[in-house]
Amino acid sequence: MKIIDKIFKFSGGIRAETYKDISTKNPIKSLLIPKKLILPLRQHVGKISRLKIKVGDRVLKGQLIAEADGNVSAAVHAPTSGLITSMEKELIPHPSGLPDFCLTLVPDGKDIWMDRKVIDYKKIGFNETIKKLRNSGIVGLGGAAFPSHLKLTSYQKNQVHTLIINAAECEPYITCDDMLMRERGLDLIKGILLVQELLGAKKSIIGIEDNKPEAIKVLRGLVIDSNIQIKVVPTIYPSGDAKRLIYLINGIQIPKDKRSSEFGIQMFNVATLVSIHRYINFGEPSISRIVTITGNVHKPQNYDVLFGTPLEYLIKDTGGQIVNNDTYIMGGPMMGFKLPSKKVPVTKAMNCVISAEPEMLAEKKEVLPCIRCARCADACPVMLQPQELYWFAKSKQLESAEEYKLFDCIECGCCSYVCPSNIPLVQFYRYAKSEIIENVRNSEEANIARERNEFRINRLEREKQERAERNAQRRAQNTPEEKSKLIDEKRKEISDALNRISNTKEKI
């Protein structure tokens, strides 16, 4: 049996109600193509994609419509065939509620694929494969949206010895990865073997929580003939956080400033691996994902959705909200954020949308002062001291907060969850982090401004000096001796010239 028994336990974390069975009663559903698709150009971490087509073009399904720009970027592909009708700022799923550049695609209903080419990665070699992956549009589908080709780049090829597959899905309500493993487990295994080969890793371990018995059963059956190992971890939030999961599986604690690849470990989400498999072995770029719609709706379940589908289309299929409050949360209840409206499109980072239950929005109980009970410190999975960080962030002592390792905070929400005084702790840390980053940026800009100012002052000084020197020279030339010397010189020149004229006159 490939199930590993030894489990390390990270300190902290919480056991919350998981609410998973709400959305796992039905299989994954695919809907008809919606009337229009809104494709944001920035669905990933990094630089915004660069357009390859213009408004008015007809595109085929899977066609590259915006390419990756620079090192950290990803591409965008057309999820179906149709006409690009506009490119303007529209509402996107972002906590600020601000709009960003989006392409609007009106499907023609024919859903014609472009020419799909299987990528023979053994033949074209590793570097070419990475180049192709760069324009596959594949980003981390666990919610982080980090371009996946960067996790496979060649300098890491020789160093990574373990591939860890993140099947934990620790946040309550979210079940998209669970259903993916139950229904498309074979694709997942093929993806694991493919990426293991690309990385040059010696072994693969699937980390899965124990609240997914059906998925574990499916996977156990599929890994029999391979050397993939399965490790079942207890259901504690946030065991799905990358560094926590690595610790659970092999006991290595990776600090904030180091990457897991420096320890020979690379981690991918299950959905990302399936996407990589579909792209390399079938030529299908990243154009859809599985989204869980759950919470306060009549028929909560998982959907296989094309990117750009307006959210209200999905909500309508679930039968709408039971209690009407028009509030939707993207992500899980611990780390998600409220969406600005239900007209936003489905993007690569949208793994789950929770239609807000009334208790989630109930006017929160009074925020009482902190009683220093340190329950937050007991719950923190990074072993920080949230109450100290709270005191510092509240009083804006940002240097002290940084000293107490504020930036190690993963914003998981465990501290706010347990706080008996209902203090919104994570909000304070997010605020403090933004302030510190902005202060650093401001001081860098100020340094540049100071240098330019000093350079300008020096330049003006230099010009003044040069002018003074020239004046001094000219004045020196204006003394009587100099003047007579000059007059003599000029006279000589005039007489020379007159002589020349008379000479030439004589010749003639």
Place this chain on the structure above:
Amino acid sequence: MINQQSPFIQKPQSVSVIMFMVLGALLPAIIVNVYYYGIGVLLNIILASITALFAEFLILKMRKIDIKSSLGDGSALVAAWLLAVSVPSISPWWIIFIGTLFTIVVAKHFYGGLGSNLFNPAMIGYAVLLISFPSVMTKWPASIDISMQQSLDLFFSGTTLAIDSISSATPLDYIKTELFQGSTISEIKNNASISTALAGIHYVAIAYFFGGLFLFFKKIITWHLPITFLVSIIAIASLFNIIDPQQFSTPIFHLINGGTILCAFFIITDPVSGPTTPRGKIVFAFLAALIILLIRNFGGYPEGIAFAVIFLNICVPLIDKLTQPKVFGHD
């Protein structure tokens, strides 16, 4: 309305639940106390609660803070009850009245209210009373047969003349005075006058212990403070006892008498004035045990809990700073 951000789910345990659980954990000991020493302690608790709530109500009104949530959080009641079980049950009413006023108004609100008090409020109240009214504060019930009528009389009389047959010093106090006068421990033990008082105190201590266990299993307090404290008391007292059994009492004696168990589970575990890091709690508890035993054995006062706790409250920021735990991944 708070800027609604994650997390959107919450564990349903609030400050008032914690505080009322602490009050509940005190109940067994109060009942045992009433059984042996009359209703004096109940009268103290009732007056303390009324004074505390009223004083807090006035102060909250003056500070323009929402009354319902702040008064209802139970923290004033906890401080008042802890003070009420610390003062002698046969003391007159104005002792607990002044003590509670001082606890709530000065020790809690003058320092900033809930969550901002530097010192343990109950201990400040106790220390003030002990220093201001030493004779009244050292008269503890001697017999275990105080009738209801006698208790009420003593409470409302307002005088400090407690009848000699009823009151006496605590065993700790008695031993200290006798030691100063040159007797040894074994001579003191043979003297019967304190043995009657001793009987009831055993059971009160056991009742506090059960209350503390209740808090521990309900996860209101962690093991660090009480266990370290009790172990340190036993260890240090044993050390002293081995060095000179005739001058220093046994560890069991120190555990049973003077409110040691009360201190272990209820007083040093006050979250606001105590340390927050696990190692800090161990250091705090050990130092508290050390200082209490030093005061009891060598100091001028018979009981050292209040002074030890107040002194260590000043050291808490330093203890916290020096015992910060290692963050995940860093060394």
Place this chain on the structure above:
Amino acid sequence: MITSILIVLFLALLIGAILGFSSIKFKVDGDPIIEKIDSILPQTQCGQCGYPGCKPYATAIASGDADINQCPPGGDDGVRKLAEFMGVEYKPLNEDHGIPKPKSIALIDEDTCIGCTLCIQACPVDAILGAAKQMHTIIEKECTGCELCLPPCPVDCIEMIPIQESTENWKWKYPVHQLKEVSQRVRH
């Protein structure tokens, strides 16, 4: 008696020698206080404080000629930092020197610009690109928003555009929760 006088004299000479030696050996060039104050100031170089730039203002604060509350771009935060550094009481910004405005960047209207180079000479950080009779333009990244280019322009073609919030520079705000005032709960 004589011995004590001699000892004290000897000690005085010894300590004096040490001090004199240190003052020469460990002499610090320049005045570090001015640099430290300058690093707190926002480097807008706008002159609203009454001094031609941030370094002169820092020098004035160090010598005591200027007060700490004369810098509007530094805002309230800047005054507090200066107060903490100089060890003086905080005081609110002096309105005579201007009020804090949201950070803006200058923009030249190209249709109106006549290429006179007067704004180029005025900019304290050389953020304007151009030459005589050639088009002038503001280098967006270098502009500090000091507004010194606005007065010299003879055709008034420069305006200040405040920086808009976008998904690129959006940040989380300070959490706010409402304290219920007792008076609000009174119902008649």
